[in-house]
Each structure stands twice: as structure tokens, then as C-alpha cells.
Amino acid sequence: MKERSSLQVTLHVWHALFMREATARMSGDRLGWTWMLLEPIAHISIMIAVREFMGRIRFIPGADFIPFLIVGIMGFFVFRDAANRSMLAINSNSGLFAYRQVHPVDTIIVRSALEGTLKTIVFVLMVLGAAFLGMQIIPSDPLKVMVCWLVLWLLGFGLGLIFSVIATLVQEAEKVIRMLMFPLYFLSGVIIPVQFMPYSVQQYLLYNPIMHSIESMRYGFFQSYRSIEGIELLYPISFALVMICLGLMLQIRLKMKLMTQ
């Protein structure tokens, strides 16, 4: 075997893990690919149905309801699934740490990357599909959309790095974290537009970086969209970077504990 530099070794490991995770994801259950596309569509359909049957039809300034929903739900999903999937990466790959080239953090990086790739494909397909059906969903500022999408993924990745440490060292934590994702869903303006929340509540919601990213992404999609005062992208970007740094620090500090858990 020829000598490889550390960077080469890491790239080889990422490649190998990526192929492995991708095959496992695709062939894991019979629906595989179909489900990946079907789940968000089903989710969005249910939400539309809920609104039609129960909710008052409310006017969202500057956006149609269905495109508004698609952007919000997919934006939240890329964050949520990157975080949730990474959380279990160490536990489900613990057998691999026998090969000393594989570090716990590699499994998280690869899982988040795979999740991001899959969600991006699904998102593009959904936007194209919705546009084909005649909805107003072609982004007016595609670059902004891409940045916001990336930020949402980075938030998921950063929290995934931290969650995975917690969930690996304290098994019970996984359930609590999963449960906390649910209220977050409602507090991020995914289905309930933040514009309709009381002003006093909005002030607290502005602490939520996911809400900032989703609203920014809607600005990128819909030219005349009006959200609440105080939405900015710099806040979630800084938040994500801080989480990633903190997560990587934990991964380095607790590496041996995570490996032998």
C-alpha cells in the first residue's frame, strides 16, 4: 500500500462512507427513492387540506399559499433531517471505528452531506413540478435561495454535530431532542405565517435562526413578499458557524469516548 497524506485518507474515507450510506439509504426499504419524494408531497398535501377544511383562508402578503408552504416545509426538512440523521450517525456506525481511518466526525459529515444532497434533489424536483402545474414558484433571486438553503443545511449540520455527541453519550437524549423538533416546526413560520403572530410573540420568534433562514428564503423566491421586521440572514449564518465550531470542538475533545461508547 502506498503512503497517503492525511487529507487523502480523509477523502477516501468520506468517499467510502458516502457510497455506503447512499446504498444503505436506497436499498434499505422497498420504497427508498419513492418515499423520499412522496413524504414531503404527502406532508404538504395534508397541510393544504388542513387549511382548506379548517383554517380561515388567510392572505399572505406577496406569496401564494402553496408555494409559501413548499418553501417553508422543505426548508425546515433539510434542517431537521440533517440534524436528526446526524444524531444517530455515530451509534449506527460504531462498528466502523475499528478501522482507524474512520473518525466519529466523518460519519456525521457524510450523513449530513448525503441528506443535503438528497433533499436538494427533492426540492428542485418539487419546485419544478409546482412550476409545471402553473404555480408562482420560480425564484426571483435564485442566488439568495441557494444561500438560504445552504444556511439551513449548515444549521442542521452544526446542531447534528452537537446532538450526536449528546445522543451518543446519553442515550435517552435522542427522544427529547426529537420531541423538541416538533414545537420548533411551529415556531419557525413553516405553516403558520409569522406575520399573523402577535407582535409580542414575534419578538421572541426573532431569536429562532431557522425562522430567519426560512423567511429569507421566501424573500428570495417571492419578489413582493413581506415578512416581519428584523429578518436577516447574517444571524442564522453566525449561529450556524458557532454551532459547527462548538460541535467540532466537542467531537475532538470527546473522540475516544464517542468511539468506545
Add this chain to the structure above:
Amino acid sequence: MFGIDAANSPENEVDDAMIEVQDLYKRYHGPFGGDWVLKDVNFTIPQGVSVGLVGRNGAGKSTLLKLLARMDMPDKGRIITDSKISWPIGLKGGFQGSMTGRQNVKFVARIHGGDDRMHQIIDSVQDFAEIGKAFDQPVKTYSSGMKSRLAFGLSLAFDFDVYISDEATAVGDTAFKEKAKKAFRDRVGKSSLIMVSHSVGILKDLCQAGIWLHKGQAIWYDKLTDALKDYEKSISK
């Protein structure tokens, strides 16, 4: 700073040392506390020597092997080596059940940078494992013997300076055991072996030197037979 230093450490003065273990301490923390499994372990394995590890159950043989394979970190002390050391031969934990034998082999080949000689690696594993069509079926459908065959073949597909074996020859049927022993014998001269086995025959067959693990200490013997003698004396008491 303690830990494992790769090549070029200034302490690595002795040229003919393959692996140098210095002041190694290891214990497992956990809800049940734990005494030192290894306590101040020191030894040097000369270049090209195969070593048999003996000691009673729980003496720390597997722990020492794990430390040598760098699957775990010592609490104190260091292991100095510039040899390429294998993962424990026959390790099955790395297999993903829903993937086929071939896919699992590909994975391990990839992390070892074997992309360009993938065919060669796959062929050699297939030849050794002799599991036929099952090679393209999910690993979760394998029997434990088949898994062992695959795992063993996989370890041998890569060239290491030192192979680590923790009872790897104890699994499988007689034919497999013979094949495994032969594979080890073929490598004598090219690579060394550090092995744990409760079968004295295999140890005597493959190893020259011995280490007796006793009460957290490691005692080095240039001749394996001496190690076995002392070990047997201690259990007959």
C-alpha cells in the same frame, strides 16, 4: 502528552524494534468503576518476530490487542511504532447487514485507498472466503461461519506489517481453520503476527516469542514455550 506516536518520534532510537510499548496503563471507566486492566506494561517487540499473548480470561489480552490496533487509547503511556498494523483479523463489527458481501468489501477497500486495485482485492477476498453466490447477498443473511470467512479474507487482502488476531482461528469449520492457519504460515517472513489464542498448538506453530499477561503486568519471553510454561504453572496452582 501521552498517546500513540507514529513514525519519527525521537524516542524511537532502537532500530530493530518493531513495536515499543512504554508505561502503558488502561482501565475502563463506567458505572461499575474498574481496576487497572493493564498497569505499567512495558515491552519491545523486535522486528519480524511473531508474538503469542497468553493469560487467563480477563487478564487484558484483548485490551492490549485493541490498544495495539489503535481501536482504543491508553490512559497513560505510549505505543511507538512505524509499522502498519492491521485491525483485529476477523472483525465482523464493521459489516453493514443490509449490504452485500461485495459492497462491504468495497467499503473497506475504499477507506484503505484501494480504489485502483479494487478488482484484485475483491478477487482475493472471494477466493479466500469461498462463500459462492452469497458474496452478492446481504450480509445479514450469512451464518456466523460465513461472516468469519468473509472477515478473515478481508483482513488478508491488505498488506500489513503486523497482523493482530484475537482468536481469529477459533471460528469456523475444520477446513476453514486449516485454511486460516495456512494463510498465516504463508505470511511468515513477510509480516509478523500478534495473536491471542487458547489453542497452544496454533501459538507454538506460528509464534516465536511470548507475552504473559498476569495481574495487569506483561512479562516478555524471547521463547514462547517459556511463557506457556509460566502461564501453565500459574493456573495449576
